[in-house]
Amino acid sequence: MTPRAAPPSPGPALPAPRGPVSRSLLRVLHASVPAPRDPGSLAAEADPYGQDLQLALYVLYELHYRGFADVADDREWDTGLLALREQLEGRYLAALRRDAPADRSVDEVFTELLTEPAEHAGSVAYYLQHHGDRRLLREYAALRSLYHLKEADPHAWVLPRLHGRAKAAMAAIEYDEFGAGREEMVHARLFADLMADLGLDPSYGCYLDAAPAEALAVVNLMSLFGLHRGLRGALVGHFAWVEVTSSPGARRLAEAMRRAGAGPAAQYFYDEHVEADAVHEQVVRHQVIAGLLADEPALAADVAFGADATTWVEDRLSTHLLTAWRSGRSALRG
């Protein structure tokens, strides 16, 4: 194959740096020069949950989705960038393995997730249902847009790594996420419509600079699990977490949108998720997880880890949002 000059990507603008690792990375991408072969000691010492590492990792992962304006498409496979990515995600993964509960069975994890909590002090959806005015709903949607504008994309990477029952069921759920053949029903499109109702800019990647590390960590988790075949069990556990917890939260958020008069598309996004994810959670548990573990029983610990790591990063984001909102501050970066 003859190499050809890669045209610049039409993606969003590169974000502003948040520390030495992201500054060095962004300089390399802006200048279109090769990344150093050795990622260096800065990356090896970066806080795994900090702004700098999470932003650098987010930018590196984004090269596998839509890229950035004026960054050549083939930077996706720049070996220097991949070496940096390996170092950063190694730090992140090690922190998750250290901090998420260990040695839990899949049944234990999901029985807990399927039990509704008695109190809701830590629930962002509950808070927005009762206190969510238009300003808070806009903040929430802006942060969540980093995922919802590529909803279900990182999970599609697992399809070639599944077989039989698990693959058929996962593909069926993804088909639903991608609109079941109808462009206007693609969930990412429904979210863009929600953003327009709320007066937000629905352009892909628009709110990256506004997103705190806790919000980046949630999206980086799914990219990490999605891009590594070796983490296919964790990806399935993560995806099941999303589907199992979605319906009750979406019902509260639909009520929040209705109460704030956010508009029909904003309500519809969450109404659709109440109904769709009540189906998806049945299919993901009984077909995708059960099918995967019938084929590869040794992946049970990773499935549990994927779900528990998701709880860990989502709880950190919830704490960030609720702490800011309860003290009257914005949860976005200024």
Added chain:
Amino acid sequence: MPNADKRPRRVSVEKGGPVVVEGPVEVVAADGTVAACDRFAVAICTCRRSRTYPWCDTSHRAHKRPDGGSGQHRGRSAAVEEDS
């Protein structure tokens, strides 16, 4: 009315939860109203608590008691079956 498809339509029953039917589905209520859904699978509420009846909205789920224990509306079911 029978399905034109020769293959039997699969219906999965979750203990304490919805009945999952391969879509598309029309549910005809006692008063004759018809609810239709063309999703690949449809979860039909059996607990009658759903706010989006006849479709499941996960209202059947157990609630943790304030003392930290968990109560179940219906019989317990495995969150994930080991195999089938």
